Amino acid sequence: MFIITLITSALGLRFQSQTFYDFVNSQQSTWVSGHNQRWEQFNEATLKTQMGTFLDEPDFMKLPESTVQFENLEIPESFDARQQWPNCESIKEVRDQSTCGSCWAFGAAEAMSDRLCIATGKQTRISTEDLLTCCGITCGMGCNGGFPSGAWNYFKNKGLVTGDLFGDNSWCRPYTFPPCDHHVDDGKYGPCGDSQPTPACVKSCTAQSGRNYDSDKIRSIDSYSVSSKVEQIQNEIMTFGPVEASFTVYEDFLTYKSGVYQNVAGANLGGHAVKIIGWGVEKNVPYWLVVNSWNEGWGENGLFKILRGSNHVGIEGGIYAGRLV
Numbered sequence: 016m017f018i019i020t021l022i023t024s025a026l027g028l029r030f031q032s033q034t035f036y037d038f039v040n041s042q043q044s045t046w047v048s049g050h051n052q053r054w055e056q057f058n059e060a061t062l063k064t065q066m067g068t069f070l071d072e073p074d075f076m077k078l079p080e081s082t083v084q085f086e087n088l089e090i091p092e093s094f095d096a097r098q099q100w101p102n103c104e105s106i107k108e109v110r111d112q113s114t115c116g117s118c119w120a121f122g123a124a125e126a127m128s129d130r131l132c133i134a135t136g137k138q139t140r141i142s143t144e145d146l147l148t149c150c151g152i153t154c155g156m157g158c159n160g161g162f163p164s165g166a167w168n169y170f171k172n173k174g175l176v177t178g179d180l181f182g183d184n185s186w187c188r189p190y191t192f193p194p195c196d197h198h199v200d201d202g203k204y205g206p207c208g209d210s211q212p213t214p215a216c217v218k219s220c221t222a223q224s225g226r227n228y229d230s231d232k233i234r235s236i237d238s239y240s241v242s243s244k245v246e247q248i249q250n251e252i253m254t255f256g257p258v259e260a261s262f263t264v265y266e267d268f269l270t271y272k273s274g275v276y277q278n279v280a281g282a283n284l285g286g287h288a289v290k291i292i293g294w295g296v297e298k299n300v301p302y303w304l305v306v307n308s309w310n311e312g313w314g315e316n317g318l319f320k321i322l323r324g325s326n327h328v329g330i331e332g333g334i335y336a337g338r339l340v
Contacts, residue, residue, distance in 0.1 A: 039279045046274030066285030067116025067160040081239040085250035093295035103132035109317030111310035113192035115158035120147040121308040122259035122288035123166035130256040134339040142178025142188040149216035157213030163335045167238035174234035184223035187231045235337035243331040257292045261333035275302040275320045
C-alpha cells in the first residue's frame with residue numbers, strides 16, 4: 016500500500032482524475048473506482064476536514080471491552096440488520112454530516128437509534144446535534160473532530176435527546192446543516208462550502224416538536240468497545256444491533272462506487288467513523304456492510320462494503336457500542 020502510494024505520487028496521479036481511477040481499477044478487481052462529483056472541487060486540506068474522527072484516543076477515554084459471552088450462536092454467511100429488524104426504519108436511513116467533521120457523532124447516534132428500536136420496538140432517533148454540540152471536550156472538538164468512545168460514554172453518563180435530519184421537527188433537536196452534494200452542477204441537493212464551526216449547545220427542543228429537553232433525554236445502561244475478533248463483532252451485531260466503527264481513510268476511498276473496498280492508492284486523509292450493519296461475501300471476498308454519512312448519493316446508495324477479516328485500514332480495531340436495556 017505504501018509503495019503504491021509513492022508510485023501514484025511520483026506519477027502525479029491526482030485522485031480527482033480519470034487517470035487515478037483507471038490506475039486504481041487496474042490494480043485490483045474487488046471494487047470500482049470512479050468519478051464522484053461530491054469531492055472533485057476540494058483540495059486535500061479541505062477533504063481532511065470531513066474526516067472528523069480521532070483514532071488515537073487518550074487512555075482516560077478508552078472504554079472497557081465488552082465482557083458479554085456469546086455461546087452457540089450460528090453465524091450466517093451473510094447478515095443485514097435492515098432485514099433482521101425490518102420495522103426499525105432508522106437502520107435503513109442514510110444521514111448526511113454535511114459541512115462538518117461530525118462523523119464521530121453520526122456513527123454513534125445512528126447505531127444508538129437502531130439499538131434503541133431493537134431493544135424497545137419504538138421508532139426513535141437519537142440526536143446527532145445534541146451529541147455534536149453539547150458533549151464538548153469530553154468528546155473532542157465538535158465539527159473539527161471527535162472520539163467515538165467519548166460519544167458512547169456521554170450517552171451513558173449524560174444522556175441524549177431525540178433528533179434526526181435537518182428540518183425534521185418531529186424530534187427534539189434536528190441537525191443544523193442541510194444535506195449537500197459538494198459540487199455545483201447537477202446534484203440532488205445544493206452545493207456545499209467549507210467546513211462550518213460547531214453550532215452552540217442549545218438545551219431546549221424546537222417549539223414545533225412539542226417536547227421538553229430534560230424529559231426527552233435517553234441514556235444507555237452501558238457503553239463499551241468490542242473485540243477486534245470478527246466473530247465477536249458479528250455476534251454483537253446479530254444480538255444487539257449495528258455498531259459504530261472507525262478507520263483510516265485514504266484518497267481512493269472517496270472514489271468508491273461499488274464492490275468490496277480495499278485500499279490501493281492515495282494519501283492518508285485521516286480518521287472516519289461509520290455504522291456497520293452486517294456482512295457478506297462477494298466474488299469470494301468477505302466484507303462488512305457499512306452505512307456512511309455522506310447521503311445516499313455516494314457509493315452504493317450511501318453504503319459501502321469493505322474487506323472483512325484482516326483489520327483492513329483499521330476497520331475492526333475501533334468498534335464501539337452500548338446496551339439500552
